Amino acid sequence: MEFGVRESHLRPSLFSAAIERRRALVLGGSSEARALATRIAADPRLDGVISLAGRTSAPIAHDLPTRVGGFGGVEGLARYLVEERISHVVDATHPFAARISANARAACAVANLPLLVLTRPPWISAQGDRWIEVDDNAAAVSALGAAPRRVFLAIGRQGVADFRVAPQHDYLLRVIEPPQAADLPHSCEVIFGRGPFALEDEIALMRDRRVEIVVTKNSGGALAYAKIEAARALGLDVVMVARPAGADAATTHSIDAAMAFLAS
Template identity: 70%
Template sequence: MPRFARNDVGRRRILLLAGTSEARSLAERIAAEARFEAIASLAGRTSAPIALALPTRVGGFGGVEGLKRYLVDERITHVVDATHPFAAQISGNAQAACDALGLPLIVYAREPWRSIAGDRWIEVDSNAAAAQALGAAPRRVFLTIGRQGVADFRAAPQHAYLLRVIEPPETSDLPPKCAVMSARGPFTRADEIALMREKRIDVVVSKNSGGALTYAKIEAARALGLPVVMIQPPPRAGVAVAHSIDAVMALLAS
């Protein structure tokens, strides 16, 4: 496991909780700053993650207590949470550990998508609520939430699902009528429109993860007049939130 050098007392020592394309860009920026020493951390949910510009550890910390021990052992001075907006467990653990140790925590968050003219959004706050929002009548559902939480849609077995994922889910988690499509973004608007037409999709289910990487599915649904069940991210309170790399770097330097 990568560890920090012990011979440069006083430097900012940063733990970057990564896992998004934005985190990769931020890692490059931090790596170019001689005044910072940093290590990135990946949860290990993806079998072949794209390499980062920083030394990288893979795997969990062992809950809040394990993360606290790691932060103390590695003499971390700043934590940057650039995980997925729905990575609730590690984000919650990071906030609890930093609060307990008095360490600054910076959340690098994408701006969430906002509905515009032509969108037909049904906004919900959980996977379970999304499954319920699909209604009782059978529909063809484009399920674009990743593999985490797909089991929640077993509660609505009447629908025919097309699940798009990077990593294959556990078969036992799938609804009874579910086709699995493996693909990694970015996707184009034209390709998303073609896919939805080919599969005769009636409704799209998406997490409001923000960013440009997967926004084409929202554009495609708008163009086709399809409703989107939009799962909103959990709220974050009591932390510094930055929506750009420049803002993160300014907070790290302050």
């Protein structure tokens, strides 16, 4: 559901009476998290910390104090919320970071703290797109078919091992961090890059590498959309992995709404 600033959506913090400045925990890993961190840092009413999973060795800098690494499950996260006197939690993780999102919902319930999910809207197919929509990586492998193809895996290094069961394909994998060699399919070229990527560069990459089909996650947003536009321009099929189903949590696509939540 879309978050709106209504009193009925908010639950009192354990420490609301004791804290003069709202103290926010932002679960990061997305461009939306970085934008929110910048807004929080500039607001004298707010204090905050951003948490990153630590999957990249050189994460992009944020404008808030940053912690890196897991919390130790629901219990560890709930303990952190209490010990750090957090008043509000914003889940601005990647849309496919299902585990930490589930832990955040459970930990906030334990600590009786308000939680808002800040996420980008998913992509919607446009005229000229040739999408094959699937629920997960296993279905994506099946969608590639039995005949050998040149496959652009635009999914990052998480889950690439799922494609080892289809060694007949020739894969192109783009990542930020080096993947584990044991996770790679038999025939796999690895290239490195961090978006955003320009449309003309994506078209050139797919042409130069003779890409026949693209596999990607429906991450949404503008920063990674160029590969979708490039596939459309080249008439390529796109296997689109749907986002994991999330629980019913207050959700917004708006930084302004997230700021209103934190100030409430």
